[in-house]
Every structure is written in C-alpha cells, then in structure tokens.
Amino acid sequence: MSTLRPDLAIIAREVRAGARVLDVGCGDGQLMAALRDTKNVDARGLELNAHDVATAVSRGLSVIQGDADTDLAEYPDGSFDYAILSQTLQTTKRPDLVLDHLVRIGREAFVSFPNFAQWRIRFAHMFGGRMPVTKQLPHLWYDTPNIHHVTIDDFRSLLHDRHIEIEGQWFLSGNKPRADRFANLLAQHAVFKLRRK
Amino acid sequence: MQEDTRFGLDRKIRLLGPVRLDSGAEFAPVDIAYETYGALNADKSNAILICHALTGDQYVASTHPMTGKDGWWTRMVGAAKPIDPARHCIISINVMGSCMGSSGPASIDPTTGAAYAMGFPVITIPDMVRAQALLLDHLGIETLEAVVGGSMGGMQALSWAALYPERVKSAVVIASTARHSAQNIAFHEVGRQAIMADPRWNNGAYYGHEAPSSGLAVARMAAHITYLSEAGLTEKFGRRLQNRDAKSFGFDADFQVESYLRYQGLSFVDRFDANSYLYITRAMDYFDLAEPHDGVLAKAFARTKTRFCLISFDSDWLYPTAESRRIVHALNAAGAAVSFVELSSPFGHDAFLLEAPEMNRIVDGFLRAGGK
Numbered sequence: 001m002s003t004l005r006p007d008l009a010i011i012a013r014e015v016r017a018g019a020r021v022l023d024v025g026c027g028d029g030q031l032m033a034a035l036r037d038t039k040n041v042d043a044r045g046l047e048l049n050a051h052d053v054a055t056a057v058s059r060g061l062s063v064i065q066g067d068a069d070t071d072l073a074e075y076p077d078g079s080f081d082y083a084i085l086s087q088t089l090q091t092t093k094r095p096d097l098v099l100d101h102l103v104r105i106g107r108e109a110f111v112s113f114p115n116f117a118q119w120r121i122r123f124a125h126m127f128g129g130r131m132p133v134t135k136q137l138p139h140l141w142y143d144t145p146n147i148h149h150v151t152i153d154d155f156r157s158l159l160h161d162r163h164i165e166i167e168g169q170w171f172l173s174g175n176k177p178r179a180d181r182f183a184n185l186l187a188q189h190a191v192f193k194l195r196r197k
Numbered sequence: 198m199q200e201d202t203r204f205g206l207d208r209k210i211r212l213l214g215p216v217r218l219d220s221g222a223e224f225a226p227v228d229i230a231y232e233t234y235g236a237l238n239a240d241k242s243n244a245i246l247i248c249h250a251l252t253g254d255q256y257v258a259s260t261h262p263m264t265g266k267d268g269w270w271t272r273m274v275g276a277a278k279p280i281d282p283a284r285h286c287i288i289s290i291n292v293m294g295s296c297m298g299s300s301g302p303a304s305i306d307p308t309t310g311a312a313y314a315m316g317f318p319v320i321t322i323p324d325m326v327r328a329q330a331l332l333l334d335h336l337g338i339e340t341l342e343a344v345v346g347g348s349m350g351g352m353q354a355l356s357w358a359a360l361y362p363e364r365v366k367s368a369v370v371i372a373s374t375a376r377h378s379a380q381n382i383a384f385h386e387v388g389r390q391a392i393m394a395d396p397r398w399n400n401g402a403y404y405g406h407e408a409p410s411s412g413l414a415v416a417r418m419a420a421h422i423t424y425l426s427e428a429g430l431t432e433k434f435g436r437r438l439q440n441r442d443a444k445s446f447g448f449d450a451d452f453q454v455e456s457y458l459r460y461q462g463l464s465f466v467d468r469f470d471a472n473s474y475l476y477i478t479r480a481m482d483y484f485d486l487a488e489p490h491d492g493v494l495a496k497a498f499a500r501t502k503t504r505f506c507l508i509s510f511d512s513d514w515l516y517p518t519a520e521s522r523r524i525v526h527a528l529n530a531a532g533a534a535v536s537f538v539e540l541s542s543p544f545g546h547d548a549f550l551l552e553a554p555e556m557n558r559i560v561d562g563f564l565r566a567g568g569k
Contacts, residue, residue: 054559
C-alpha cells in the first residue's frame with residue numbers, strides 16, 4: 001500500500017476490514033485492489049474512462065463504466081458500508097447531488113479533493129492574475145476535467161447545508177499530513193469522512 | 198487410460214431427457230451436437246461453456262464442416278487466447294432448434310420417421326439452456342468456471358446464471374440484452390415473413406424438396422444490416438458501384454453494398470435451415486428475462502453469487518449499450534459482482550466477432566480473477 005496516493009492511503013487506512021465499498025471514480029482500481037488485497041474488502045467501482053475500466057477489470061476487480069452524475073441514482077440506499085469519491089468531486093457536473101448520493105448509498109462516505117484555497121493557488125491567482133496552473137491542478141482553464149473547483153471552507157459549508165456530518169477529516173501538504181489549523185489556507189488536499197445526519 | 202469418447206471434436210449424443218419447455222410441453226429424446234477442447238481438470242473446475250449466436254454453431258474454434266472456414270470465435274478461443282484449451286475445458290454446443298446436429302425442425306421425429314418441420318415445439322432461450330444442462334450432466338460437469346456468449350449467446354449466458362445460479366461461477370455477456378425490444382422483434386418478423394412468403398416454404402414441409410432459399414436469403418440480408426453500422430457500411434462501400442462505371446438504370450446489383458448483401462444471403466442458405474431460422478428468431482423474440490419475475494430484472498438474479506462481466510459496443514444499434522446498462526443496474530440492485538465496459542468500435546453488433554484487443558484483455562483478466 002506504500003505506493004498509494006497519500007489521500008488514498010488515508011482512506012485505505014480508515015476503511016474497516018471486510019467492509020463493502022463503492023469507489024466512485026475508481027480509475028484503474030488502485031485503491032480497490034489495495035483494499036481487496038490488504039483488508040479483504042468487497043470493493044465495487046464506477047469509472048468513466050473505458051481504458052481504466054478495462055485495466056481494473058483485468059485486475060479482477062468489479063468495475064462498471066459509468067458516470068457519477070447520472071448513474072449513482074441506480075444504487076440502492078445503504079447498499080455499501082463506504083462510498084468513496086477521491087479526487088473526483090471537482091470533475092462532476094453537480095457535486096452537491098453526487099455528495100447526496102454518496103451519503104445515501106454508503107453508510108459512511110470518504111471524499112477527497114484538491115483545496116482550491118491553498119495559499120499557492122491564491123498567490124498565483126492574486127499576483128499572476130490568471131487561472132492557477134499548479135502541480136496538483138496542472139490543466140489549463142479551457143481544457144480541464146476540473147469544472148467545479150472547491151475549497152475546504154466551501155465544502156464544509158455545503159456539508160452544513162446538506163445536513164451531512166463530518167466524522168473525520170485529514171489534510172495534506174504534498175505527501176505529509178498537516179494540522180487542522182488554517183487548513184483552508186495551508187492544505188493542498190483534504191480527505192473527509194462523512195455520514196448523513 | 199481409455200479415451201473418454203464424451204469429449205472431443207464433432208460429438209453428438211442422444212439424451213433421453215425430457216427437456217421441460219417453457220410452453221409447458223416436454224421434449225424427448227434430445228439430440229445434442231457439441232465439441233470440447235482441452236481437458237477437464239481433476240476437480241472439474243475448469244469448464245467453460247461457449248454459447249453461440251443465432252446462426253452460429255458448435256464449431257467455435259475448429260473448421261466448419263460445410264464452409265471449410267475457421268471457427269467463428271478463434272479470436273477469443275484458442276492457444277494463448279483468453280479462453281485457452283491449455284487451461285480450460287471448453288464446451289461448445291449447437292443450440293436446440295438449430296440445424297447443425299442438435300434437435301431442430303429439420304431433425305427426424307423418431308415417432309414419425311419424418312422431419313419435425315413445424316411439428317417441432319416452439320422453444321425459448323431458457324429451453325436451449327435446459328438442454329445444455331442435460332449435456333453437462335452427461336459430461337459429469339456440475340459447475341462451470343464460466344459461461345461466455347455474445348448476442349444470443351449472451352442471452353443464454355444470462356439465462357444460465359438465472360436458471361442455474363449454483364452451476365455458474367462467472368458469466369461473460371457481450372453485445373447482448375436481457376429482452377428483445379419491439380425493434381428487435383420487428384426485424385425478425387421481416388425475416389420470418391420473407392421465409393414464409395417463399396412458395397417453397399410450404400408451411401415448413403419442404404424437406405426432401407427445394408428449400409425456401411429466396412426467402413431465407415432475404416431474411417439474412419435484412420438481419421445482416423442490423424449487425425453492421427451505418428458508418429461501417431459507408432466506410433466499406435459508400436455509394437461505390439459494383440464492377441461497372443455507370444448506373445445500369447435497371448435492378449441489377451449496381452451498388453457494391455447490394456452485391457455484398459446478395460452474397461451474404463446466398464452463402465447463408467447453403468449452411469442454414471429456414472425453419473431453424475424461424476424457431477430461433479422466435480426464441481429470441483420471446484426472450485425477456487424479467488417477465489417471469491413481475492418485470493423486475495433484479496429478481497432474476499436475487500442472491501446470485503455468480504460474477505458477471507458485460508461488454509457492449511458503442512456502434513451496436515441492435516443491442517445498444519443501454520440494454521447492457523439495464524442488466525448492470527439490475528445486477529447492482531441484486532448485489533452481484535458485476536463489471537461493465539462499453540468499447541468503441543466502428544463495426545456495430547458484429548464487433549464482438551472481430552479483432553478487439555480491449556475485449557480480449559477484459560475477458561482474460563475477468564476469467565483469470567475468477568479462476569483463482
């Protein structure tokens with residue numbers, strides 16, 4: 001599990017052994033494979049990119065090609081212990097609705113995203129006067145999958161509006177965990193563990 | 198060790214049956230023509246059943262005895278392929294109702310000594326599967342590592358999982374559907390009417406006489422269009438003329454696409470029985486896996502432990518991706534382990550029979566993971 005992306009490593013650590021997990025935007029199944037191999041997790045995935053799905057299936061994972069914006073409605077309430085959305089929220093058309101589905105389908109949910117209020121991004125925006133292009137968000141404004149940038153404070157405010165409870169939160173700068181204090185300014189990534197109130 | 202004659206190429210067996218048909222009738226005895234490739238392992242856990250499409254047959258990976266052509270799915274089945282006789286015991290069965298050795302309308306009814314013709318019972322896809330299960334009993338195979346099929350073969354794979362969930366560990370369903378749509382039925386009806394409008398059809402009693410080849414050829418031509426895509430046809434033929442510089446202002450096959458379709462029709466009648474075409478298209482039209490479950494497809498797979506892998510092709514308008522997704526949603530609702538990918542191909546429904554490296558990669562990985 002040492003090769004997992006840092007936000008995935010946190011999620012992998014927190015998921016209970018033997019749980020049923022839906023990984024929304026699972027990519028080529030890296031997290032699912034780690035959960036299966038180290039925690040005996042029954043993992044299912046949803047991924048838009050056909051090539052990634054093929055790779056995940058060829059790893060022996062159960063992955064469906066589909067779109068978080070349109071296909072989550074098909075999953076019954078509480079059908080998974082955890083629903084996971086890692087680095088995908090900012091690419092959805094309606095992050096608010098996707099979030100509702102996550103906490104409906106999973107008894108608990110993990111959401112991770114790049115924090116658009118981190119000081120480097122603020123800096124680039126303020127002094128460069130242009131849409132920030134950073135290591136974490138390397139795309140140009142006109143050709144980016146990230147159509148809904150979000151900050152940690154924006155996300156918390158959405159959770160409040162949607163009556164979603166925070167059960168855990170972790171913040172990262174690069175690969176290193178960092179304290180909650182000033183997370184919105186200092187953290188590059190956030191991981192939240194959520195539950196519907 | 199004495200060779201087990203139940204296994205090998207070009208096998209045929211008469212089983213006492215009976216097969217209890219969806220119509221309520223019983224059918225016996227049941228002739229089943231099949232082939233096997235590769236050896237069954239000691240714990241009989243490596244059997245893979247390949248199910249063929251409407252006009253397919255048991256010659257999945259061996260030379261067709263009538264056409265002399267290679268097996269119809271040598272891209273998927275063979276040495277170093279996802280389904281490999283070095284690792285799997287592969288079973289390929291001619292479906293009931295067909296005309297390559299299994300019981301069908303052209304078979305001799307032992308009670309009359311004449312061909313069944315239209316006296317053959319109307320069968321369904323599940324009936325075909327029940328007959329296949331009889332053969333597996335005969336072969337001593339209780340559990341299948343996988344059932345694999347494209348098109349009508351996929352319908353059989355789904356039916357296998359629904360009828361005998363404890364006998365199927367994995368199911369691979371490619372370019373298929375859990376029900377025939379109004380459009381599917383409509384195209385089949387055109388084909389059937391073409392056959393029945395041929396005066397030589399004679400209410401099906403043409404055996405020993407000239408077969409209704411014109412009708413069957415037209416049926417095949419209409420069906421063949423549904424196996425291709427508009428883009429594929431345009432790329433292959435466009436509006437190009439066939440062996441001529443100008444339009445003939447007549448009704449010869451001026452266009453290449455006409456000539457191609459005529460050829461497809463004519464070559465088909467040499468290897469297929471018109472009544473079989475009626476019976477099998479009927480079975481496909483009757484297919485709706487949700488129907489016996491109050492229209493709720495998920496109930497057909499309640500508590501299933503079978504793993505599923507579905508693949509569709511974006512240019513397939515016969516069984517479009519939406520139909521595969523419907524199955525996937527039902528399997529999800531049933532809590533089944535299911536994988537699904539829509540692959541890109543310009544070749545329409547027929548894509549599953551053609552070179553598709555991504556399809557092979559998926560099927561290979563899926564089967565290997567299930568074999569563990």
